[in-house]
Amino acid sequence: MIFDDFLRHRRGEQILPEDRAALESSVGEVRSLPARMTLVRKGEPVHFSTYLVEGLICRYMDDREGLRQLVAVHVPGDFVDLHAYPLKHLDHDLATLTACKIATVPHKNLDILMSDRPGLVKLLWFSTLLDAAMHREWIFRLGRLDAVARVGHFFCEIEAKLRAVGLSDGVSFELAMTQNDLGEACGITSVHMNRMLRMLKEQGLLEMRASRVQMLDRPALARLRARSESC
Amino acid sequence: MIFDDFLRHRRGEQILPEDRAALESSVGEVRSLPARMTLVRKGEPVHFSTYLVEGLICRYMDDREGLRQLVAVHVPGDFVDLHAYPLKHLDHDLATLTACKIATVPHKNLDILMSDRPGLVKLLWFSTLLDAAMHREWIFRLGRLDAVARVGHFFCEIEAKLRAVGLSDGVSFELAMTQNDLGEACGITSVHMNRMLRMLKEQGLLEMRASRVQMLDRPALARLRARSESC
DNA sequence: CGAATCTTTGAGTGGTTTCAAGGGCTGTGG
DNA sequence: CCACAGCCCTTGAAACCACTCAAAGATTCG
Incomplete structure (x- = not known):
């Protein structure tokens, strides 16, 4: 139905x-x-x-x-x-x-x-x-978080929504958004989004390749929320 | 009532x-x-x-x-x-x-x-x-506008709300918010809010003294919206 | 296979933050 | 009435984060 x-x-x-x-x-x-x-x-x-x-x-x-x-x-x-x-x-x-x-x-x-x-x-x-x-x-994300944290916060949110309807297993999911789209969601440029994704990958938190997202360290992604711009 | x-x-x-x-x-x-x-x-x-x-x-x-x-x-x-x-x-x-x-x-x-x-x-x-x-x-304000524009946008919004209930005459109104409060609304620090208010005053757009706001050039304040971060 | 779109990377610039310190205003207690 | 404390406003200098501009590499699609 x-x-x-x-x-x-x-x-x-x-x-x-x-x-x-x-x-x-x-x-x-x-x-x-x-x-x-x-x-x-x-x-x-x-x-x-x-x-x-x-x-x-x-x-x-x-x-x-x-x-x-x-x-x-x-x-x-x-x-x-x-x-x-x-x-x-x-x-x-x-x-x-x-x-x-x-x-x-x-x-x-x-x-x-x-x-x-x-x-x-x-x-x-x-x-x-x-x-x-x-x-x-x-x-909150746009007002209080820096770029890395915004990206982490966004992925946590979208993953939770997808999981609720069975489109994520909690770790990996499809997300056919370009880096430009992601930037438009997080209030940063696509160039900077690219750098933030690389940073997350280097730190082993998240990997995105061709519409497939892997959340390698969800707790760490959520923790980014604490590190606001002012710290 | x-x-x-x-x-x-x-x-x-x-x-x-x-x-x-x-x-x-x-x-x-x-x-x-x-x-x-x-x-x-x-x-x-x-x-x-x-x-x-x-x-x-x-x-x-x-x-x-x-x-x-x-x-x-x-x-x-x-x-x-x-x-x-x-x-x-x-x-x-x-x-x-x-x-x-x-x-x-x-x-x-x-x-x-x-x-x-x-x-x-x-x-x-x-x-x-x-x-x-x-x-x-x-x-939109937090994601796409720079600091001056955010402040202008915020004041336009709050003025419209106050006017709807007779608490603004369209130019001047009471707003008992500190610069820190305003900063927390606009996603900038209180220090920078102070500088933005000075800038608006110097350009003759808006003046705020001790809880009293004077919108000296409303159209110009609204126009700030067009000048986004990227320009 | 070529065109279009998306991704990646570098270098330089600029807007905002942080840190720090001083000035002004208000309310309270001596 | 003055002194003081507390809060808010103001300003400067330096550091940093994110943006712009630019160009090249990768991927997708027709």
């Missing part, structure tokens, strides 16, 4: 079978998308929300020179732009990083869910709050 | 009188708090949410050396930690910046609202999505 992975990382929040069935039946269409395709542009009115089944999707904002800052990376099982439902439009852009399979859910179907299944509403709300919590981690 | 300023910055979302009355009646207690007091610590179970009536409240995370990164600054009219309601606990700390007047709303009262007033649920959800949108602005 399409929504099998939805909120799978939050076992505390069990989804009732009826609610899940309601979700399934609210799907408009299932589509395959190519890599690096813009789904929604900032400010456009949106009439459906996107659930990610396969692949990677990112949300980003850019300055007037067109330089991107990623604000989120989504993995399968994420309801990507549920935000657009109450807000009616997005304050940022949405694009695929890799080839993706998505399910679109028309907002009018969500309206029906809202009135019919109050329990599900809380779950959907909950799901957007997890996104917000993730945003806060990104703020 | 306590909730007069709730969502006042979003005229599109009118609150029904009955809904507002229901909100008012769900208030547990109204309290005055001193400046620089921690309200909720990360991870603690929370059984009520806080609505800010007067003063400034910040949310922050810190690294192991105790260095703070603010992730949000709240002004009167903000439902500060509605997040804690579906999530049951917070992933960050909550503290007053100035002396505050708050209204606490027990979660059991929110449970009643949830079942009785479905329209209100969407409004509360909406309110947390505005916070998330603000988080994204912060990510």
